[in-house]
Amino acid sequence: MKTYRRLLRFMARYKGYFFVSFLCMGGVSLAKGALAWAAGPLAQGIFLSKKTSILAIMPVVILAIYIARGLSMFGQAYFMALVSQRTIRDLQNHVYERLLRMSLSFFVRNPTGVLMSRITNDVSLVQQSVSKALSSLIMESMTIVVLFTIAVVKDPMITLIFVVVLPLSTIPVVRFGRKLRKISTKTQVNFGLISSFLHETITGMRIVKAFGMEKYENSRFRDRSQRLYKTRLKSDLVRGFSEPVMDLIEGIGVALVIFIGGSGVIKGQIDFAEFTTLMAAIIMMYAPVKKLSKVHYMIQEGMAAADRIFDLVDQVPDIVDRPDAMELPRVARGIAFDDVYFRYEDKMVIQGVSVEAKTGEVVALVGPSGGGKTTLLNLIPRFYEVTEGAIRIDGRDIRNVTLASLRRQIAIVSQETVLFNDTVRNNIAYGLEEIPNETIVAAARAANAHAFIDELPEGYETEIGESGLTLSGGQRQRLSIARALLKDAPILILDEATSALDTESERIVQEAVNRLMQGRTTFVIAHRLSTIIDADRILVIQEGRIVESGGHAKLIEQNGLYKQLYDRQFADTPAPVEGHSG
Ligand SMILES: Nc1ncnc2c1ncn2[C@@H]1O[C@H](COP(=O)(O)OP(=O)(O)OP(=O)(O)O)[C@@H](O)[C@H]1O
Numbered sequence: 001m002k003t004y005r006r007l008l009r010f011m012a013r014y015k016g017y018f019f020v021s022f023l024c025m026g027g028v029s030l031a032k033g034a035l036a037w038a039a040g041p042l043a044q045g046i047f048l049s050k051k052t053s054i055l056a057i058m059p060v061v062i063l064a065i066y067i068a069r070g071l072s073m074f075g076q077a078y079f080m081a082l083v084s085q086r087t088i089r090d091l092q093n094h095v096y097e098r099l100l101r102m103s104l105s106f107f108v109r110n111p112t113g114v115l116m117s118r119i120t121n122d123v124s125l126v127q128q129s130v131s132k133a134l135s136s137l138i139m140e141s142m143t144i145v146v147l148f149t150i151a152v153v154k155d156p157m158i159t160l161i162f163v164v165v166l167p168l169s170t171i172p173v174v175r176f177g178r179k180l181r182k183i184s185t186k187t188q189v190n191f192g193l194i195s196s197f198l199h200e201t202i203t204g205m206r207i208v209k210a211f212g213m214e215k216y217e218n219s220r221f222r223d224r225s226q227r228l229y230k231t232r233l234k235s236d237l238v239r240g241f242s243e244p245v246m247d248l249i250e251g252i253g254v255a256l257v258i259f260i261g262g263s264g265v266i267k268g269q270i271d272f273a274e275f276t277t278l279m280a281a282i283i284m285m286y287a288p289v290k291k292l293s294k295v296h297y298m299i300q301e302g303m304a305a306a307d308r309i310f311d312l313v314d315q316v317p318d319i320v321d322r323p324d325a326m327e328l329p330r331v332a333r334g335i336a337f338d339d340v341y342f343r344y345e346d347k348m349v350i351q352g353v354s355v356e357a358k359t360g361e362v363v364a365l366v367g368p369s370g371g372g373k374t375t376l377l378n379l380i381p382r383f384y385e386v387t388e389g390a391i392r393i394d395g396r397d398i399r400n401v402t403l404a405s406l407r408r409q410i411a412i413v414s415q416e417t418v419l420f421n422d423t424v425r426n427n428i429a430y431g432l433e434e435i436p437n438e439t440i441v442a443a444a445r446a447a448n449a450h451a452f453i454d455e456l457p458e459g460y461e462t463e464i465g466e467s468g469l470t471l472s473g474g475q476r477q478r479l480s481i482a483r484a485l486l487k488d489a490p491i492l493i494l495d496e497a498t499s500a501l502d503t504e505s506e507r508i509v510q511e512a513v514n515r516l517m518q519g520r521t522t523f524v525i526a527h528r529l530s531t532i533i534d535a536d537r538i539l540v541i542q543e544g545r546i547v548e549s550g551g552h553a554k555l556i557e558q559n560g561l562y563k564q565l566y567d568r569q570f571a572d573t574p575a576p577v578e579g580h581s582g
């Protein structure tokens with residue numbers, strides 16, 4: 001019920017259209033009643049009295065009724081489509097808007113495919129339930145009322161028989177409906193699993209092929225499609241079973257009416273024309289009743305889908321602005337980590353990190369894989385919230401400022417460069433409005449990207465394909481560096497920005513990075529230590545702790561973990577550093 005009311009709120013805006021559609025539904029029902037009503041005089045006039053005048057009039061009358069019914073049907077379908085399609089569009093937009101607000105941890109928890117199926121598949125189930133189901137519900141109910149009234153007027157006693165049989169036919173409907181709702185939820189879960197799987201394997205097709213895993217993935221897909229098949233089959237069976245059951249009940253009803261009504265006619269207790277109209281009304285009444293049972297299933301399915309959608313919509317983002325959050329002014333002094341602890345779920349990944357970075361400084365993070373470098377830097381834009389301790393910018397706890405004003409001041413270049421299926425120009429100017437072309441070109445030049453962009457078929461207007469797949473790894477990185485340059489943020493986060501490159505492209509990208517770092521507070525993660533020798537401070541992170549910190553020369557001198565990492569990288573070309581005991 002609650003779900004239904006929430007959906008109705010989405011529809012409320014279009015209640016004008018709904019009202020017109022409602023009137024048309026009334027037209028359809030009345031037309032059906034008129035047909036039943038006409039059956040009596042028609043049978044009487046033609047078959048019993050054999051009047052030619054009836055033969056001349058009735059076809060015209062019936063044709064007119066059909067035309068009226070057709071027009072009403074079109075009207076109700078048209079206006080209902082306006083209501084349902086608009087409602088669904090609004091719902092879809094609403095879900096996506098909520099989705100955008102979720103924190104990153106939400107997207108780690110929920111598989112992409114499942115989220116996608118909420119916005120596509122589930123929404124279309126709701127749409128069916130809103131358009132087809134709702135209009136049938138109203139139209140068929142009205143038709144039943146009209147036909148029932150005719151039947152009662154003609155013969156209340158016989159109608160009573162029908163009324164006794166009718167409730168019987170709703171028993172299977174209600175029982176099966178509940179079952180169907182459960183099956184439908186399972187179906188959607190299985191459908192979500194399939195979409196996730198497709199998303200993963202299609203985007204990772206290169207790896208699938210490289211490892212010769214086609215057979216393996218194929219069998220995994222078959223597993224999933226088999227599961228979907230089973231639940232879908234079950235729901236078809238439930239539906240398929242309920243229809244004959246209803247038919248049987250219909251048969252019993254009609255047989256009873258024929259027997260009782262027929263004997264009435266033979267005994268002369270009931271007029272023939274009256275009886276014919278009554279029969280027509282009662283027989284015509286079963287079709288709407290049957291349709292209503294299908295509507296019941298559709299509504300059950302739609303409501304289950306709506307439940308899932310609203311579940312998603314109702315999730316509260318972990319990280320939101322505090323009510324008294326203020327705007328963070330442009331960074332002046334720098335960033336300080338103050339005894340920061342952080343855990344994902346239950347694993348403490350950052351354990352008591354304190355470090356300060358003044359404006360213009362370059363702080364490098366190195367250390368063994370899985371040590372927590374990326375995690376630590378993810379705390380600055382509040383992708384995740386610190387568990388204990390605080391991060392301060394110019395002395396302000398970043399939890400006390402608005403997310404928008406914080407993130408506006410941070411540019412990120414990560415190893416997995418994220419590009420969108422859009423033009424080169426829009427990818428560079430991502431998030432910025434009305435940037436003059438010259439500025440974009442200047443950023444591209446500084447990022448050593450202008451030359452290759454110029455050679456693209458349509459230059460800056462070239463579409464670069466999904467995730468920028470038409471570009472090389474180095475080209476993609478230079479685009480994301482250009483994007484960061486253009487953003488001109490005072491804080492810069494570079495996560496292994498040059499690690500995927502060969503020496504020559506690395507030199508080109510490094511040049512661009514150096515230009516990017518000028519005048520900003522930079523945090524840089526690098527596995528290639530050659531790229532960070534000039535950093536103001538190097539932090540060696542291991543198991544979530546800073547185990548060493550200082551300049552390159554000092555750390556080499558300390559002869560600790562950094563020295564080990566350094567030696568390992570330059571094993572071929574011994575570094576010209578004092579204290580190196582080969
Ligand atoms: N979303 C997550 N949920 C739970 N644990 C996570 C999550 N992301 C990372 N971890 C764990 O946190 C630890 C630190 O990961 P992190 O990515 O920060 O390491 P890193 O130092 O950047 O490693 P690398 O040098 O390989 O990039 C790892 O043990 C990892 O398994």
Ligand SMILES: [Mg+2]
Binds near residue numbers: 373374375
């Ligand atoms: Mg990392």
